[in-house]
Amino acid sequence: MSEWLTDLKQLNIGKIETDTSLKKFTTYRVGGKARCVIYPKNTENLVKLMKFIRSRNIKYKMLGNGSNLIFSDDLFDGILIKLTEFDNIEVTNNKIKVGAGYSLMKLSRVALKNSLTGLEFAAGIPGTVGGAIFMNAGAYKSDMGYIVQSVKVLTKDFKIVELENKEMNFHYRTSFLQKHPDYICLEAIIRLEKGKKDAIEEVMKSRLKRRVESQPLNYPSAGSVFRNPTGMFAGELIEKCGLKGYKLGGAMISDKHANFVINTGDAKASDVRDLINIAREKVKAEYNVDLRVEQEFVNWE
Numbered sequence: 001m002s003e004w005l006t007d008l009k010q011l012n013i014g015k016i017e018t019d020t021s022l023k024k025f026t027t028y029r030v031g032g033k034a035r036c037v038i039y040p041k042n043t044e045n046l047v048k049l050m051k052f053i054r055s056r057n058i059k060y061k062m063l064g065n066g067s068n069l070i071f072s073d074d075l076f077d078g079i080l081i082k083l084t085e086f087d088n089i090e091v092t093n094n095k096i097k098v099g100a101g102y103s104l105m106k107l108s109r110v111a112l113k114n115s116l117t118g119l120e121f122a123a124g125i126p127g128t129v130g131g132a133i134f135m136n137a138g139a140y141k142s143d144m145g146y147i148v149q150s151v152k153v154l155t156k157d158f159k160i161v162e163l164e165n166k167e168m169n170f171h172y173r174t175s176f177l178q179k180h181p182d183y184i185c186l187e188a189i190i191r192l193e194k195g196k197k198d199a200i201e202e203v204m205k206s207r208l209k210r211r212v213e214s215q216p217l218n219y220p221s222a223g224s225v226f227r228n229p230t231g232m233f234a235g236e237l238i239e240k241c242g243l244k245g246y247k248l249g250g251a252m253i254s255d256k257h258a259n260f261v262i263n264t265g266d267a268k269a270s271d272v273r274d275l276i277n278i279a280r281e282k283v284k285a286e287y288n289v290d291l292r293v294e295q296e297f298v299n300w301e
Contacts, residue, residue: 002077004056005036011052013045014038014085022071025063025080027126029220030269031071032299037063037080043186046083047158050184053079061298062184064131065103068222072299073269083130086186091116095149096190100130104137107190112204117195118147123204124211130185134177136170140207145170149191156182173227173294216254219262225276226259226291234283234291235259241282248275273297 009016016038022031040046053060059078063069086099089107091114098107104122107129111119121142125132133151136144148170151163169176177183211217226234238244238258245255250267253275254260261275280291 002035004052004058008036008038008049008052008079011048013049013052014041022066022076025082026066026069026071027220027222028066028070028267028269028272029263030073030267030272032073032075032269034076034080035078037082039082039084041085043086043154043160046081046154046184046186049079049081050154050158062130062134064101064128064134065126067126068131068135068295070222070272070295070297071269072273072297074299076299083128083186086130088187094192094194096192097187098129098190099187100128100133100185102129103127104129104132108204111190111192112197112200115195115197115200116192117200118142118192119190120200120203120207124208129188133168133185133188134175136173136175138173143170143172145175147190147192149189151185151189152187153177154184154186156180160186214257216256216260216262219254219264221254221260221262222295224259224294225261225279227294229289229291232289233259237283237287237289237291238279241279241286243279243282246275246278248278251275253279273300 016036018036019033020037022034023029040049061080063080063082083101086101088099089102090097094116104125104127108119108123121139125137127137132144133148148165151168152160153163154160177185228234235258238253243253244258246253249271250264251271252262252264254262261272276293283289283291
């Protein structure tokens with residue numbers, strides 16, 4: 001056991017899991033083990049944790065629902081931080097103040113319950129609020145940048161500040177937080193519009209139906225692997241290369257949607273990574289198109 005782990009346990013920051021499988025922390029259900037996963041009880045304990053991490057120069061990563069991450073099969077010899085306890089929520093008129101650890105899908109249902117429109121796109125995104133803001137998650141020509149009014153963050157200097165929407169620099173699948181990984185999303189204010197509950201529910205149901213029909217939701221995956229190139233569809237390019245249904249180890253390019261890599265049951269992280277690289281290289285060779293991976297590779301160095 002690492003010396004720092006013994007000291008960390010004595011700080012009483014929150015629940016700690018040690019030498020635990022990363023498979024339960026990612027939607028791909030692949031990966032090695034993590035030396036330590038910690039669930040800070042509140043902001044004060046998070047600050048204490050970050051000061052400890054910096055003082056010991058320990059590797060760390062913020063972890064939401066792991067719906068956009070591909071951990072390697074090796075040991076993550078550091079600390080994974082889950083803000084599950086940051087799950088406060090408060091609805092006032094057309095605004096929702098919500099903690100970073102709150103489920104985005106659950107939040108879309110809260111919006112529905114309060115007849116608030118603007119979050120319908122999030123009904124099928126299996127991430128946390130913090131992760132969605134970090135990635136500027138979106139679908140159906142909308143994303144978090146359209147609805148986030150402000151974000152409360154912990155800075156690298158351990159100060160708590162509020163960043164307005166324009167300061168978050170939201171663009172397609174990116175935000176200020178990606179360019180400043182030392183900042184941590186704590187809470188957000190989501191600004192929506194009043195709508196008709198029946199109409200909002202109908203949109204959510206129709207989109208869910210479309211997802212079920214077009215995506216391999218019965219297998220572990222992390223959603224779309226590649227961004228769609230301008231004027232093209234990544235899945236269509238991969239399918240034209242004859243890779244739909246192509247299998248490597250326990251990973252497979254979905255025969256339902258070619259821009260999904262699925263875990264058929266016993267995939268290794270390396271199977272997923274290698275299959276993604278095969279698809280990217282084949283499309284480059286056949287169509288001279290550089291596909292850009294949407295997912296993040298972690299601990300492959």
